[in-house]
Amino acid sequence: MSVLTDDGPRIYLDPTSERTAIARSLADRPASLDGKVVGLLDIRKPRGNVFLDRLETLLNEQGLRTARFQKPTFAKVAPVDLRHEISTKCDVIVEALAD
């Protein structure tokens, strides 16, 4: 990543005493899925897609909208841009964790 351009990661320094986690806490669970968009995150473990395909069919049958996402690799945390995209495109997320 060139130091001449500003296309590097957007990094900021934490101004707090760092006694609490920098990540924000989980959103409250919705009481109902009515009208919600359900995100389905495939972390790239084998056959996770099979599970998510079936889940998507069931959710769609209930009239719920779904949105599919994939991590680049199961071995690393989701990139910050993907996390942001998920947060803007769906209300809840289901993650297919393992094979």
Next chain:
Amino acid sequence: MGTPLPEGIVAVVKADCPTCRLVAPVLGELRAAGLAVTVFTQDDPAFPAGLDPVDDTGLDVSVALDLDTVPTLVKVEGGSEVERLAGWFRPQWEKFTGVAPLGEGLPEHRPGCGSLTQDPEVIERLAARSTGLRSRRLELARLEDEAEAFFERGWTDGLPVVPPTPARVQRMLEGTTRAPDEVVATVGPDFAECTVEKAAVNAVLAGCRPEYLPVVLAALEAACTDEFNMHGLLCTTWFAGPVVIVNGPVATEIGMNSGVNALGQGNRANATIGRALQLIVRNIGGGRPGEIDRATLGGPGKYTFCFAEDEAGSPWEPLSVERGFPEGTSTVTLFAGSGPHGFGDQKSREPESLARSMAWALDGVFHPKLALTADAVLVVSPEHARVFREAGWSKARLRERLLELLTKPVSELAAGALGCAEGMTFGPGGATGVGPVGPASGSGDTGIPKFTPDGLLIVHAGGGAGLFSAVIGGWVRGAIGSIPVTMEVKQ
């Protein structure tokens, strides 16, 4: 360096350098002669074409080699540098590489150009990347809004903040000679340690310039003393917050306002120094409204309340000198104060008359029937100060007269007196206002002064027009509340 240097000859170049472009074909000649040549490029990853350049636009290799000049050739044996050569001088290159002739048709000699690692802007970015900044790092997504991200994390006072990038924090730290990891203060209510670096991060948030940082650090140190009691001040239901009064040459040097609208908006140093202190209390100390901060009403001064004394135009010695510092010393004085209460007297031209107006304005601090309960700052404007200057009244004489005028008999101060339940109680245990205030157990016409001499601070500030001055009322005074603290501003 993370990865070892490749064996053979390492060449570092940048496309922006005419000498590097000149010698690019020579590097090809060396390859053709069978030498292992690895070319690292600092700016254009495609330069030099045809030589499979290795991308060093992150400058990791250049930094590790501590380069001054490009092109530079480095001979690597067994993973270590054994020899290096900078610029283009044909005989040196032929001797260095053992290949001759080289670069036929090229001029004999061309000096190199500065390595990108020497570019001032790059130096700053590299410093931010490589110094020991220890603060936890937050990464935001490319499409995430910075201002919103900081609001969501609770890092602001309700106004937008300047994003604390490592480069900005690094620049801020250049405002002080103190080490980034030095602990400045332990900040309540969480009693978390605040380092110079953390103060700098918050100074960036607040919008400070680097030259303000020493004032922020002094204010922080003063605020977190046991005497000033920032913790208690934060938790109180009362209106007050830390008021920062700056004296000495630093005020002028960093462009603080002590004149027109001195207590108001519009001056960056005044606005951001006070704000930085409050952001530190919030972010490091954990002092947030509705949680530990339980103010009933609060006040706008809790965003920021910082101003400089107008020493040049004052008839009196500066506040800092009164408080024991030599003339010419830069200081901050921390006062636990509420918002300014302005009062006008446009007719008095005699000091005695004007002192009476000032006494009436001061009488209402906390409550007219509570003496020795809260301190106060009297901010005397230039037109009011002129009255005392022309009459030859010293600051001490004005204070003495104000205390006389503000001395009331027990019969008026006592709870229930004058048809009002509020007031003081006097008993064998002493006098009590909001808390115990002294041994006085008098009755009847025993006089109690509103303030102690050291609890009435008098400073000079304001614009040249307006026969108005201001009272900044305090919080609970003394050891049971807050004692004003003055500290030297150190670079």
